[in-house]
Amino acid sequence: MSAARTESVGDPAGILTEQDHMRDMDRIRMEVLAIATPSPSVARVTARIAPADPSAWMPANLAIRIEVETPPGERPVSRIYTVRRFDPAASTIEVDFVIHEDDSPAMRWLRAARAGDHVWLTGPRQHFVPDHELAKRAAIFADETAIPAVYAILNDWPEGAQGDVWIETDDRAAFDELPRPQGVALNLLLRRPDQPAGSTGALFAAAQAALTDPARHSLWAAGERQEMRHFRDHFRALGMARQDIRVFGYWRRGTSSSEIDRIRLREYSALRQTGARLEDFSDADLPI
Numbered sequence: 001m002s003a004a005r006t007e008s009v010g011d012p013a014g015i016l017t018e019q020d021h022m023r024d025m026d027r028i029r030m031e032v033l034a035i036a037t038p039s040p041s042v043a044r045v046t047a048r049i050a051p052a053d054p055s056a057w058m059p060a061n062l063a064i065r066i067e068v069e070t071p072p073g074e075r076p077v078s079r080i081y082t083v084r085r086f087d088p089a090a091s092t093i094e095v096d097f098v099i100h101e102d103d104s105p106a107m108r109w110l111r112a113a114r115a116g117d118h119v120w121l122t123g124p125r126q127h128f129v130p131d132h133e134l135a136k137r138a139a140i141f142a143d144e145t146a147i148p149a150v151y152a153i154l155n156d157w158p159e160g161a162q163g164d165v166w167i168e169t170d171d172r173a174a175f176d177e178l179p180r181p182q183g184v185a186l187n188l189l190l191r192r193p194d195q196p197a198g199s200t201g202a203l204f205a206a207a208q209a210a211l212t213d214p215a216r217h218s219l220w221a222a223g224e225r226q227e228m229r230h231f232r233d234h235f236r237a238l239g240m241a242r243q244d245i246r247v248f249g250y251w252r253r254g255t256s257s258s259e260i261d262r263i264r265l266r267e268y269s270a271l272r273q274t275g276a277r278l279e280d281f282s283d284a285d286l287p288i
């Protein structure tokens, strides 16, 4: 069996193509225009899209699923990425792939990708953004996979809103690219090259040290799933209001996203059988 075949996530009942899951998303093709390396850890793909509704691509922090491998006779293998920037005039998107050492579907796609390639994607899906209730400072914690999301969020920062951002990465230049809107303080948690991503707990440690009075903050965090679980458990236990905790696991150290997708599909299927809908699904509560 080839590596690609083990990655495919079967959906025999087709529930992922049903309206409850698709909502306003489209399956469209993107044409790769360029692949750049703006900093050592990042491959930036600029691609042209022809969306039915360009306005759907305007909000900050949109996620897309890119079909990175298509094993014959099986569902394509997809990976979730963030639209770092949408240029409505050129109808282009920028997607930053964090380069990691694994021989994974997204990394194989990236190695082979060339200008002129056409790739299917599904999206966009609005991902979460900080709660900008002006009385509270937004506290934003992100590892390198969420730098594109933070970039989009900072580019769309409302006037008068206050916030603090902590970024963990081993790539100072990726941090330096972030916009610096007024009212926002940015902090770099620079990981040593010998420390694997998702292994340091530095974001969670920074959050514990900085948010001594959680009632004063709204929390936005994205990164490795286990570390994100620590965020949720800790700040819920401290009594932070549920609506002030916007925390999402973007990847799981040592686990392929195909495995996470299989568990997502199993749980979503079970939920649908009870008559519940997508809005009742909690990614945070997945048993992984």
Ligand SMILES: Cc1cc2nc3c(=O)[nH]c(=O)nc-3n(C[C@H](O)[C@H](O)[C@H](O)COP(=O)(O)OP(=O)(O)OC[C@H]3O[C@@H](n4cnc5c(N)ncnc54)[C@H](O)[C@@H]3O)c2cc1C
Pocket: 063, 079, 080, 081, 082, 083, 095, 096, 097, 098, 099, 100, 101, 102, 104, 105, 106, 107, 127, 144, 145, 146, 148, 149, 197, 249, 250, 251, 252, 253, 254, 255, 256, 257, 258
């Ligand atoms: C809403 C959302 C938005 C996201 N946006 C982005 C984005 O803009 N840019 C981005 O790079 N990622 C983003 N991610 C994370 C990305 O989907 C995962 O990193 C994904 O696992 C990459 O797929 P892969 O095929 O390379 O690795 P997989 O096949 O999923 O995993 C193979 C192995 O690689 C490891 N691995 C996966 N990603 C990393 C990493 N970054 N560093 C070190 N080890 C890793 C896994 O733990 C596993 O051991 C996002 C995820 C979500 C849910």
